[in-house]
Amino acid sequence: MGISRHATAHWEGDLKTGQGRLATPQSGLLENTRYAFSTRFGEEKGTNPEELIAAAHAGCFTMALSAKLSEAGFPPTSLDTRADVDLSMEGGPQFSQIRLKVKAVVPGLDEVRFRAIADDAKQNCPVSKALSAVPISLESEFSA
Template identity: 85%
Template sequence: MGISRRATAHWEGDLKTGKGQLSTPQSGLLDNTRYAFSSRFGDEKGTNPEELIAAAHAGCFTMALSAKLTEAGFPPEALDTEAQVDLSMEGGPQLSQITLKVKAKVPGIEAEKFRAIADDAKQNCPVSKALSAVPVALEAELL
């Protein structure tokens, strides 16, 4: 049996002047969090789908990398990942690129081995697999 997670979205109005709320009822972390056209395509306060995808991808990749490093005998001291999700408007809105930037403190590992493990985590974390239609770049740095 698998694990299921849920989120809800509510929207009122047309695309450009409407507004919505996102919620995660299981965790309660997002509770009627505001999102709108202006928070997606402008700089108004609120979240947007791309930011949430970036957060999910950063979290998933980082957990996968931690697991793979530990399995290889190199438990990390610290992993810090930034995910950037780019939305292109060419030919209609679409995710055009994701960039994962990880800085890692991993005692005893060589850079080449670290890079290979990071590449494997990038390819095989569940969010990467779900987003396989979008090119994903990886910048991996040992501290």
Template identity: 80%
Template structure:
């Protein structure tokens, strides 16, 4: 049996003047977190679906990369990943691309092996698989 997680969304009003909240009842991390048209398409304070997708993807990829590195005998000292999710307005709102950028401190590994494992994590983390319809790029760099 798998692991189930959930989140909830509540919205009142029309698209442009309405407002909503997002919650993660299991963890309690998001509790009535604000989102609205202005937080998604403007600069208002609050979150938006694309930011949450970016956080989920950065976290999932980084954990997958840690697992791949450790399985290969190169446990990482540190991994830092940024995910950029682009929302295109051409033809209506759609996620048009995702860019992962990771910097890693991994003792004893060479650049080619690191890139191989990073590419594997990019292709095979659960969030990458779920978002496979979206073009995904990876900038992976070892730091000394």
């Protein structure tokens, strides 16, 4: 049995002067959240697809890492992940790379084993799998 989640997008106008609204009706977390050319390619307040993908990837990877560490007998004290999603305009817009950076406190575990478990989580979390066409790197700061 699987689960299904959804979000909605509404757009009015052309690409550069138009604007849209995003919503996540099931959770209600995003309600008419503004997005536009200026929030994606400029500094105007609002969100953008890259930021949302980064949040999804950071969350998914961190949960997968927690699960894998716990399964190995090393439940983490804390995991903090940052995901950077780079959009290249060369040859048309496309994601050029994703960088995951995790800071982990995992008592009783050595750094080599942590790195192996973290690499497995990076490769196998559902968001990483969905984004497998994009190079994904992982940096870690580890303490036991």
